[in-house]
Amino acid sequence: MTTLTSAPATVPPAAPKGRRMPPWLRAVIVVVIGVLILSVTATLTNQLQLTSRGTMQAAVLLALPILFAALGGLWSERAGVINIGLEGMMVLGTWGAAWAGYNWGPWAAVIGGMVFGALGGVLHAIATVTFNVNHIVSGVAITLLGLGITKYLSTLVFLPISHNPRQSPLLEGFETFSVQPLANGLLAVENQQIAPLSDFAGLIGGLVSGLTPLAVIGFALVPISYLVLWRTRFGLRLRSCGENPVAAESLGVHVFTYKYAAVVISGGLAGLGGAALTLNPGQLGYLEGQTGGRGYIGLAAMIFGNWRPSGLLGGAALFGYVDGVQLRAGGEAVHALLYGASILAVGLALLWVVRRQWKTAVFAAVAGAVVYAIYFTIDTVPREFATYAPQLVTLLVLAAASQRLRPPAAAGVEYRRGEGD
Amino acid sequence: MxxxxxxxxxxxxxxxxxxxxxxxxxxxxxxxxxxxxxxxxxxxxxxxxxxxxxxxxxxxxxxxxxxxxxxxxxxxxxxxxxxxxxxxxxxxxxxxxxxxxxxxxxxxxxxxxxxxxxxxxxxxxxxxxxxxxxxxxxxxxxxxxxxxxxxxxxxxxxxxxxxxxxxxxxxxxxxxxxxxxxxxxxxxxxxxxxxxxxxxxxxxxxxxxxxxxxxxxxxxxxxxxxxxxxxxxxxxxGSELPSPETRESTVTDRQVLVVEGLELAGEGGGRALLAGVDLVVRAGEVLGIAGVEGNGQTELVETIMGMRRASAGTITLDGTDLTKRTTLERREAGIGYVPEDRTRHGLLATQSLWTNRILGYQSRSPVSKGGLLGLIDRAATRRDTQRIVDEFDVRTPGIEVAAAALSGGNQQKLVVGRELSGEPVLLIASHPTRGVDVGAQAGIWEELRKARARGLAVLLVSADLDELIGLSDTIKVMLRGRLVADADPSTVTPEELGAAMTGADAAPAPAGAGE
Amino acid sequence: MTRVRTVLLPPALAIVFAALLCAIALVISGDSPFTALAAMITQVGQGTTAIDIVNNSAIYYISALAVAIGFQMKLFNIGIEGQFRLAACVAAIVGGTLVLPPVVHTIVILLVAAAVGAAWAGIAALLKAYRGVSEVISTIMLNFLATGLIAFLIRDEVFGDQQGNNISTTPIPPSGQFPGIPFGSSGTLFGMVFVAALLGLGYWFLLNRTRFGFELKASGESPTAATAGGVNARRMIIIALLLSGAVAGLVGLPELLGRDLAYTLTSPQGYGFTGIAVALLGRNHPLGIALGALLWAFLDKSALALDAVGVPREIVLIMQGSVVLSVVVAYEIVRRYELAAEQRRVAAELRAAAEKVAA
Structure with missing residues (x-):
């Protein structure tokens, strides 16, 4: 070792291991804190609608299409295909559901929506998987095509019946049902008006009453998607295509098949989202433009949820809830939410102070102060803004947290068979 | 059975x-x-x-x-x-x-x-x-x-x-x-x-x-x-072997690149990627950096190039402090850069060879006519690309073909030729002969030697220990973001370098896991 | 020759394919494709159709240019829609309020529109450059927010005027309008058509003759290589999106300054998405986009003509959607084929050269 002169090397200490909390416990804690904040807000601002059963029922109905679209995004992106065509597939789904539903009843509508959405998925898969077209380009094109096809078909099929090319005839919907005796019990508690007990009762009551089978399917699909994607062979293979398709292929995984399957399932889910719109008890039938960009919002909810089923459920719930509050209680209730948001910001600031992340804490505190100042200076949020509150929240959340998100490594990346080394 | x-x-x-x-x-x-x-x-x-x-x-x-x-x-x-x-x-x-x-x-x-x-x-x-x-x-x-x-x-x-x-x-x-x-x-x-x-x-x-x-x-x-x-x-x-040996020393005492106390923080508060790196490259000197991949060589090069922002330390080129400069300003100051992955960092695959000549030189003659809009001088760019093709023996039917159409060796010769244009004072070469055929390898070694003889300072990073020992005037060993050892290429063996690269003789480090 | 083939063949094939698809759809629904085709072709000579097509294509052209600027560096500005609508709305408000001499007034309105479009795109730009937020999602969200903002701005207690069922901004006085070229009964050509042409020229020049254009293309082709070549990725994202937004801001102006003079609740929508489709059709090339814009406007206009002969006008939407989808597939196939062919050609020429030396 004569020619080597070594400098003293210091081995850096290993990073401390963070304490692990089981994910379900975390979720429960987050939900409880959220409800507590809402409860405090509702009480202090006297906006009792914030936690009422009616608001929650509206929220569930509004969240459902977004949830389906978000699940669609999850399936597709986990297999590495970005699906911005969800909107188009959803539009196809609304028509398919209306057509099948008009002819054969509500269950046929569910199937019809799914099949039409899945057809959009097939197109997206052909373009992106077989022909390697840029995923966003293909998604935009499919949305255009989906709009065109639906308009053409409704002129052809619905115009003679409903005398309106933009609308289908009224459909037969699902009967709604409530989980008894839980629903009635909760209602009794809600009517006592004891904070925060009544608030919990109102919110949970909204979840278990006025349900349709489609809502049950939607909520069941969240754990089902998790189990299939993370606990089965099919799911492992599908995710591997989204993480490292070259590796997957080298292990004999037929990447094409899995990507096709994922994108078609994704389309089917988006189509279900369309069916959920068509079968909405408040407005049974196809109506041109009824998706209103919910496919895109579903995608946002999925990103918000960090490409995980539980996360996207949270995202969809947030969208649905703010929408529901806006719809049921109007601008003043949304205004009250600002108050809640400032409480949340202060809470987060304190949390980060405890964790000694000073910069983030200051950021949260300032954000809280700004939101509170807005709350203080205006009396109501103008209707035009209240409508788009969820989009604003998405933008803010992405701005604050996008660097902590973890999309599938190969999402959107071109992949051609046999090209890896 | x-x-x-x-x-x-x-x-x-x-x-x-x-x-x-x-x-x-x-x-x-x-x-x-x-x-x-x-x-x-x-x-x-x-x-x-x-x-x-x-x-x-x-x-x-x-x-x-x-x-x-x-x-x-x-x-x-x-x-x-x-x-x-x-x-x-x-x-x-x-x-x-x-x-x-x-x-x-x-x-x-x-x-x-x-x-x-x-x-x-x-x-x-x-x-x-x-x-x-x-x-x-x-x-x-x-x-x-x-x-x-x-x-x-x-x-x-x-x-x-x-x-x-x-x-x-x-x-x-x-x-x-x-x-x-x-x-x-x-x-x-x-x-x-x-x-x-x-x-x-x-x-x-x-x-x-x-x-x-x-x-x-x-x-x-x-x-x-x-x-x-x-x-x-x-x-x-199928013939005589080329060897990467350099002949007589051309090292001068003019310090071209001086790096002092360079630090690069890890992502998300993790372990520092570079810690306390000091090095000097003199005119006419090839400084080799040895190390197992993933120990900070890539980060060192990219920090010197300004592609990553150092968290502490200074980088000086010919007496000018470059620490706060952008990548383009560093290139303009006279750094040529042969990246370790030419397809990802060195070339625009579907663009013509002469368009690739512009990359890294978009603000300078002969590529740019200057002016507010930064007009590109297409004729001069084409001429200079042809010069590189001729001088560096890039085998191609013309300068209009896409870079992806060339073989790896010819692509690399184009990159080396481009980075030796515009009279650089320092060349940073990362794995300059990785994935190229023997003929191109010999050609690239020869160009590096010629440039060194002209007084160019070269910072060479390579995983090929024979190449490193053969070309370098000085070798430094990198381990976990630090320069942990110096070696004299005239006497050191690949085995000794390997030992230093794993830290086997310096500190008892856990192998593999625990990164 | 090969160049012409590889550039023109894919769109031609895509159009034929889409037309076939529509013909089949028409036959199935019991209509005659030939009647439809005849109606579509003869409409061009009738009434104001020809001028309308050119006017509309100018709008689509500007929108597609805005998209193409982003596409050049693989930035997907899906937010042209929101940018152009907000810009048109604010420009209408400013234009209707200010009192300025002619020409200056028009120029101020153009600048305001460009600035608003750029600012709205700038939000997405900053989020992308500093927070890593995908511009696809942020611009989609911004589209929604623009809708809300516009609805707020033209409320009658803010800047709007209730007029019957509609709400409108104060009309822009003649000094702020952009004069067109009247063709009598054939209609009036928007003056902004020439602005659109100038923008196309500027786009071509910027892209092919300047450092910015090179850096834009390099960033799109390989962000890593661009960074190593001294291109500041963050700066490029911001400039490209601002520029795209500024151009997008002008999309609504041909109609605003040449015909409508005020922004209303019913002002046209959807040009942003049309722009994406047209940019894809024209493969981001200034001439290609022009052809794409004309085709799109022609198809749009055909809807009315088809209605007149009893063919469902929505077939046009299917035609447009399928053209876009098939053209992107066709371009992709040809691109791959082209590269392989070039590699073969290079190898063959090198072999030939080597043999010549050996001989």
Whole structure:
């Protein structure tokens, strides 16, 4: 070792291991804190609608299409295909559901929506998987095509019946049902008006009453998607295509098949989202433009949820809830939410102070102060803004947290068979 | 035990790609229970041949026999069924999946995906010496452990014949020894290995038989017990070997690049990527940086280039402080940069050669006419591109063809030619001859030597220790973001460098895991 | 020759394919494709159709240019829609309020529109450059927010005027309008058509003759290589999106300054998405986009003509959607084929040269 002169090397200490909390416990804690904040807000601002059963029922109905679209995004992106065509597939789904539903009843509508959405998925898969077209380009094109096809078909099929090319005839919907005796019990508690007990009762009551089978399917699909994607062979293979398709292929995984399957399932889910719109008890039938960009919002909810089923459920719930509050209680209730948001910001600031992340804490505190100042200076949020509150929240959340998100490594990346080394 | 003598037999394999014949009438016979080395220089067609054997590509002509019977592989799964597995040079692992998931993928049917699988994985982990929890994400593993995971993947599928594509390229000598121990143990258990390499000493150390291919054709077999490295090399190249040795010293005492106390913080508050790096490169000097990949060499180069922002320290070029400058300003100050991955960092693949001439020079003559809009002087750019093509012997039908149409060696010559244009005072060359053919390699070494003689300062990062020792005037060893040792290239051996690269003599460091 | 083939063949094939698809759809629904085709072709000579097509294509052209600027560096500005609508709305408000001499007034309105479009895109730019937020998602969200903002701005207690069922901004006085060229009964050509042409020229020049254009293309082709070549990725993202937004801001102006003079609740929508489709059709090339814009406007106009002969007008939407989808597939196939062919050609020429030396 004569020619080597070594400098003293210091081995850096290993990073401390963070304490692990089981994910379900975390979720429960987050939900409880959220409800507590809402409860405090509702009480202090006297906006009792914030936690009422009616608001929650509206929220569930509004969240459902977004949830389906978000699940669609999850399936597709986990297999590495970005699906911005969800909107188009959803539009196809609304028509398919209306057509099948008009002819054969509500269950046929569910199937019809799914099949039409899945057809959009097939197109997206052909373009992106077989022909390697840029995923966003293909998604935009499919949305255009989906709009065109639906308009053409409704002129052809619905115009003679409903005398309106933009609308289908009224459909037969699902009967709604409530989980008894839980629903009635909760209602009794809600009517006592004891904070925060009544608030919990109102919110949970909204979840278990006025349900349709489609809502049950939607909520069941969240754990089902998790189990299939993370606990089965099919799911492992599908995710591997989204993480490292070259590796997957080298292990004999037929990447094409899995990507096709994922994108078609994704389309089917988006189509279900369309069916959920068509079968909405408040407005049974196809109506041109009824998706209103919910496919895109579903995608946002999925990103918000960090490409995980539980996360996207949270995202969809947030969208649905703010929408529901806006719809049921109007601008003043949304205004009250600002108050809640400032409480949340202060809470987060304190949390980060405890964790000694000073910069983030200051950021949260300032954000809280700004939101509170807005709350203080205006009396109501103008209707035009209240409508788009969820989009604003998405933008803010992405701005604050996008660097902590973890999309599938190969999402959107071109992949051609046999090209890896 | 099958009766056939040969585990694998390839006969008359021919494979054509657009414009090239990758394999031409190749024969290869591998006996059961031997380590059979396949040698050839980069681009000789080794990898294509192995992809054919592994079913990733189909031969245009020729037959494959396994255990004496002719087979046809339409996909890797056919090959896997026939008991053939492959460990790729570039690991085929999904970072965001766990070790167990990576192993199970595609073979879920064998032992399920729960308890049975876990038991089998634990068993195999012992065979190859992998000591990590199968539940951790692969992204947390070091290189040697990743390779072990790759080998387990193959074994898990019941492979009896294992193709190892350049398995030692990413390992340091000590890890190579460990790998060879594992291979010998498994050979004793009856496994057959096809070992692809162009590192001849390693081949002679491990192989029982050697087949050499050159320019897509098999040129013969050799007995590792009797053949010398020199003879093997000449079979591979077909002529005299070039050597990377530099002649007399041209080092001056003018300090061109001075780096002091350079620090680069880790992402998300992790371990620092660079810590306290000090170095000086003088005019006419080649400073070599040795190190196992992933120890901060890439980060060092990219920080000097301004592609990453240093968290502390200064970078001075010819007395000018560059620490706060942008990448373009650093280039304008006289740094030429040959990146380690030319296709990712050096070239615009679908653009013409002359458009590629602009990259990095978009603000300077002869490419730019200057002015508020920064007009591009297309005629002058084309002329200068033609000059590079002529001077650096870039084999191309013209300067209008897309960069992707050229071979790797010619692409690299274009990059080197471009980066030596505009009279740089410092050249940063990362793995300048990686993945290029021998002819281009010799050409690039010659250009580096000429530039050094003209007084250029060169910072050379390379994984090829022979290249590093041959070209450098001084060598520094990098380990976990620090420069931990100096070496004199005139006396140091690759083994000694390897020891310093793993920190074997400096500090007792845990191997692989714990990154 | 090969160049013409590779550039023109894919769109031609895509159009034929889409037309066939529509013909089949028409036959199935019991209509005659030939009647439809005849109606579509003869409409061009009738009434104001020809001028309308050119006017509309100018709008689509500007929108597609805005998209193409982003596409050049693989930035997907899906937010042209929101940018142009907000810009038109604010420009209408400013234009209707200010009192300025002619020409200056018009120029101020153009500048305001460009600035608003750029500012709205700038939000996405900053989020992308500093927070790593995908511009696809942020611009989609911004589209929604623009809708809300516009609805707020033209409320009658803010800047709007209730007029019957509609709400409108104060009309822009003649000094702020952009004069067109009247063709009598054939209609009036928007003056902004020439602005659109100038923008196309500027786009071509910027892209092919300047450092910015090179850096834009380099960033799109390989962000890593661009960074190593001294291109500041963050700066490029911001400039490209601002520029795209500024051009997008002008999309609504041909109609605003040449015909409508005020922004109303019913002002046209959807040009942003049309722009994406047209940019894809024209493969981001200034001439290609022009042809794409004309085709799109022609198809749009055909809807009315088809209605007149009893063919469902929505067939046009299917035609447009399928043209876009098939053209992107066709371009992709040809691109791959082209590269392989070039590699073959290079290898063959090198072999020939080597043999010549050996001989």
């Amino acid at each position: 099958p009766a056939a003598e040969f585990a694998v037999e390839l006969a008359g394999i021919t494979k054509r790609f657009p414009g090239v014949v990758a394999n031409k009438d190749i024969d290869l016979k591998v006996r059961r229970g031997e380590v059979h080395a396949l040698c050839g220089e980069n681009g000789a067609g080794k990898s294509t041949l192995m992809k054919i054997l592994y079913g990733m590509q189909q031969p245009d002509e020729g037959t494959i026999s396994v255990d004496g019977s002719v087979v046809r592989f339409r996909s890797p799964s056919d090959a896997i069924k026939a008991g053939i597995g492959m460990v790729h040079q570039h690991f085929m692992l999904a970072d965001n999946l766990t070790v167990a998931e990576n192993i199970l993928l595609g073979a879920e049917g064998m032992h399920g995906i729960a308890g049975g699988a876990r038991a089998r994985i634990a068993e195999l982990a012992e065979t190859v010496g992998l000591d990590v929890d199968p539940g951790v994400l692969v992204e947390r593993l070091g290189v040697a452990d990743r390779q072990r995971v790759e080998i387990i993947k193959v074994l898990y599928r019941g492979a009896r014949t294992v193709i190892l594509d350049e398995p030692t390229a990413v390992l340091v000598p000590q890890e190579v020894d460990e790998l060879f121990e594992t291979l010998r143990g498994m050979r004793a258990e009856g496994f057959t290995f096809l070992f692809i390499s162009h590192k001849l000493d390693e081949v002679r150390a491990i192989a029982d038989a050697i087949t050499v291919i050159r320019r897509g054709m098999s040129v013969g077999t050799a007995d590792p017990a009797t053949v010398t490295s020199r003879q093997l090399a000449e079979m591979m190249v």
